[in-house]
Structures are given as C-alpha cells and as structure tokens.
Amino acid sequence: MLSALFIGTVSGYLYASSKAVRKTVGALWQYRGLDVAQAFPGQSSVTVLLLGSDENRDNQKRIYTKRTRSDTIMLAHFDFANRRISVLSIPRDTRVHIPEHGTHKINSAMAIGGPELTAETIREWLHVPVDHYAVIYYSVFRRAVDLLGGIDIYVDKPLHYDDNWGDLHVHLEPGWHRLNGEQALGYVRIRNVDSDLGRIERQQKFLAAVKQHFRHPSTYLKLPQLLDAVDENLKSSLSYGQMLALAWFAKSVPSHNIEMATLPCRAGRSYVYADEEEARELIDRLFHSSSSSRLSSPIPISTIQ
Numbered sequence: 001m002l003s004a005l006f007i008g009t010v011s012g013y014l015y016a017s018s019k020a021v022r023k024t025v026g027a028l029w030q031y032r033g034l035d036v037a038q039a040f041p042g043q044s045s046v047t048v049l050l051l052g053s054d055e056n057r058d059n060q061k062r063i064y065t066k067r068t069r070s071d072t073i074m075l076a077h078f079d080f081a082n083r084r085i086s087v088l089s090i091p092r093d094t095r096v097h098i099p100e101h102g103t104h105k106i107n108s109a110m111a112i113g114g115p116e117l118t119a120e121t122i123r124e125w126l127h128v129p130v131d132h133y134a135v136i137y138y139s140v141f142r143r144a145v146d147l148l149g150g151i152d153i154y155v156d157k158p159l160h161y162d163d164n165w166g167d168l169h170v171h172l173e174p175g176w177h178r179l180n181g182e183q184a185l186g187y188v189r190i191r192n193v194d195s196d197l198g199r200i201e202r203q204q205k206f207l208a209a210v211k212q213h214f215r216h217p218s219t220y221l222k223l224p225q226l227l228d229a230v231d232e233n234l235k236s237s238l239s240y241g242q243m244l245a246l247a248w249f250a251k252s253v254p255s256h257n258i259e260m261a262t263l264p265c266r267a268g269r270s271y272v273y274a275d276e277e278e279a280r281e282l283i284d285r286l287f288h289s290s291s292s293s294r295l296s297s298p299i300p301i302s303t304i305q
Contacts, residue, residue, distance in 0.1 A: 023227075023231070023240050023241075024227060024240075024244060026241070034241070034244050034245040034248040034249075035245065036078070036080050036245050036246065036248075036249045037080070038245075039241060039242045039245035039246075040080070040242065040245070043080070043131075044079070044080055044081040045077060045078060045079045045080055045081065046077075046078045046080075046131050046132065046246070047075060047076070047077045047078075047128060047129055047130055047131050047132075047287065048075075048076045048078070048130075048131065048132045048133065048134060048238070048246070049073075049074075049075055049115065049118060049119050049122065049130050049132070049133040049134070050072070050073075050074040050075070050076055050133075050134055050136075051070040051072065051073060051074075051110060051115055051118060051133065051134070051135045051136070052070065052071045052072030052073075052135075052136055052138070052141070052188075053068050053070060053071065053110070053135050053136065053137045053138065068110065068111060069092070069107040069108060069110050069111045070092065070106075070107045070109070070110040070115075070118060070135075071092060071107070071189060072089075072092075072188070072203060073089070073090040073091075073092060073106060073107065073118070074087055074088065074089050074090070074203075075087070075088045075090070075122065075128060075130070075287075077286060077287050078246055078249060078250070080249065082257075083252075083253055083254075083257055084253065084257045084258070084259075085250060085253050085257065085258045085259070086258075086259050086260075086261070086286040086287065087204070087207070087258070087259070087260045087261070088261055088262070088263060088282070088283070088286055088287075089200040089203065089204060089260070089261070089262045089263065090106060090122075090262075090263050091106075091196045091197065091200065091262070091263065091265055091272050092105065092106065092107040092196060093105045093106075093107070093196060093270075093271055093272050094106045094263065094265060094271065094272050094273070094274060095268070095271035095272070095273055096109075096121055096125050097121075097124070097125065098112060098113075098117065098121050099117070099120055099121060099124060101113075101117075105271060106118070106121065106122075109121045115133040115135050115235070115237075116133070118133070119133050126279075126283055127283075128283065128287050129287075132236065132237045132238045132242075133236065133237050134234060134235070134236040134237075134238060134243070135234070135235040135236065136230075136233075136234055137233055138185055138189075139233065140229055140230060140232075140233035140234065141181070141184070141185055142181030142182055142184070142185050143181060143229050143233075144181070144226055144229055144230060145179065145180065145181040145184045145185075146180055146181040147222050147225050147226045147229060148210075148213060148219060148222060148226065149178075149219075149222070150178040150179055150180050150184075151178070151179050151184055151206065151209050151210060151213055152176065152177070152178050152179075152209060152212075152213070153176075153177055153179055153184075153187065153205065153206065153209050154175070154176050154177075155172045155173065155174050155175060155176075155177055155187075156174060157174055158172070158173055158174060159171070159172040159186070159187065159190060160172075161186075161190050168185075168186055168189060168190065169182075169186060170183070170186030170187065170189075170190045172186075172187065184206065187202055187206065188202055188203045188206050196272070197262060200262050201262075204260040204262075207260070208255075208258075208260070211250070211251075211255075211258075214251060259286065261282060261286065263279055263282070264278035264279050264282060265279070
C-alpha cells in the first residue's frame with residue numbers, strides 16, 4: 001500500500017512538473033505504448049537524417065546558430081519489419097551538388113538552406129528516401145550528457161586540443177573515462193588529432209556507449225529532465241511522439257542488429273570524394289536490401305566527382 005502510494009505520488013509530481021512527461025503520457029495513449037506501427041502507419045521502415053549543428057560565436061563569444069554548418073551528418077534507417085537499424089555517417093567535407101547552389105562540401109547545405117536542403121541534397125545524391133530530419137545543437141548535447149551522469153568511454157589514444165575561439169578544449173589520456181558533457185562534446189567533435197574519419201569513428205563509438213548506458217535502471221529516473229532539455233532544443237520534422245516511438249524501438253533492437261558504417265571515400269586536397277563502387281554496394285545493402293524493390297540501376301555517385 002505504501003509503495004503504491006509512493007509511486008503514485010512520484011508519478012503525479014513528475015507529470016505536473018515536466019512538460020515533456022505530460023507529452024510522453026499523451027504519446028503513450030496516442031500510439032498505444034509507443035508502437036512504431038501506430039506512429040508510422042503503413043510504413044515498414046523510416047530513414048531519418050541526424051544533424052549535429054556547429055556553433056557560431058560573435059566577438060563576445062556568444063553562441064548563435066543562424067547559418068551554421070552541420071558538424072555531424074548521419075542517416076539512420078529504422079527497419080521495423082526486420083527489427084534492424086543501420087546508421088551511415090557522411091564525412092562533412094564530402095563533395096556534392098547542392099540543388100540550385102552548385103558544388104560544395106555537404107556540410108554547407110545546412111548553412112545555405114537548413115536541414116530541409118541537406119535532406120534534399122542527400123535524396124538526389126544517394127537516391128535514399130530521407131523521410132525526416134532531426135537537428136541537435138551542442139548546448140543540449142552537453143546538458144543531456146550531464147543529466148545522464150556522464151557516459152563511459154574507452155579512449156584509445158591521447159586527445160589534446162585547445163581552440164579558444166571555438167571554445168573547444170579536449171584533454172584526455174588513454175584509458176577508461178566517464179565523460180561529462182563538455183568532455184563528451186570534445187570527444188565527438190575533435191578532428192585535429194587525426195581526421196574527420198577518426199572523428200566519425202568516435203561518434204559511432206559514443207552512440208554505442210549511450211545505448212549501453214540506457215540499460216541501467218537508474219537512468220530512467222533522469223528521463224523527465226532529459227526529455228525537457230531535448231524537447232526545448234531539438235529541431236525536427238518528427239513529432240514528439242514519433243521520436244519517442246523510434247527511441248523505444250531502438251532500445252528493443254539487439255546490438256547485433258545495429259550496423260554503423262561510414263560512406264567509403266577517398267581524400268582530396270580540399271574535399272573528400274565518395275568511392276563509387278563501394279558506396280553503391282553499401283547504400284544498397286543498408287537502405288534497400290529490406291525493401292521489395294531493390295535498385296535496378298547503379299546509383300550515379302560518380303556524377304559528383
């Protein structure tokens with residue numbers, strides 16, 4: 001009796017104090033327990049463009065996000081029918097044709113026309129049906145990691161870098177670390193110690209660590225604050241309930257059914273270029289192998305080189 005009263009009191013407090021919790025309860029009713037079949041009726045899969053937004057600063061180091069480039073670019077394919085998730089990372093310096101704007105690095109699409117233009121560019125370039133997008137800003141990334149109590153990561157080599165203008169400071173020695181928000185941001189952003197491909201590898205490693213972190217029951221006590229932080233600082237074409245449904249689906253997918261890959265490419269002087277043959281095979285496998293109609297003709301990746 002006392003335990004039921006305690007649970008009811010805590011639940012009532014969370015419901016009253018958190019806007020995100022109230023929205024979550026509404027989504028649970030709307031989508032019958034966050035069922036992806038209810039959140040995405042008639043769809044056997046969904047592809048979401050995930051963008052990490054760069055930060056601009058004025059001469060007083062105040063952050064503003066207008067016309068910022070995308071520092072992180074990932075395509076996440078949620079295959080509901082086969083309970084699989086595929087994540088493709090795209091190097092930010094990849095040379096592409098941006099519709100009506102000519103040839104640029106792909107991260108420029110965000111600054112030119114926002115996430116919508118980035119999605120359009122990828123659709124035309126890779127022939128992948130980008131259904132939705134989600135943009136996360138670095139400020140909420142830091143706060144989310146801190147709210148989770150830090151993320152455990154094994155650092156395999158020294159990471160040391162200071163950028164006073166960009167306010168990026170990283171000082172990590174090899175070994176296990178519980179990264180706070182500021183350290184985690186440096187870990188996933190730094191590329192001066194290796195390359196953009198090295199940074200992508202760390203970003204994928206970080207995502208795997210976050211999924212592992214959510215296996216701890218104590219994490220769920222922090223969800224109200226976490227949901228509020230994300231809800232206020234995330235720009236997405238997905239509804240709040242759809243995002244929760246995808247997150248719930250991802251939690252239930254076993255690790256062996258999650259594949260993370262990087263677009264095969266070769267380095268140039270100012271750009272990186274997609275490797276036509278390897279990229280075609282990878283994209284076909286990640287995004288089209290579960291569909292009834294596989295690609296009947298090659299993806300013209302070579303047209304951007």
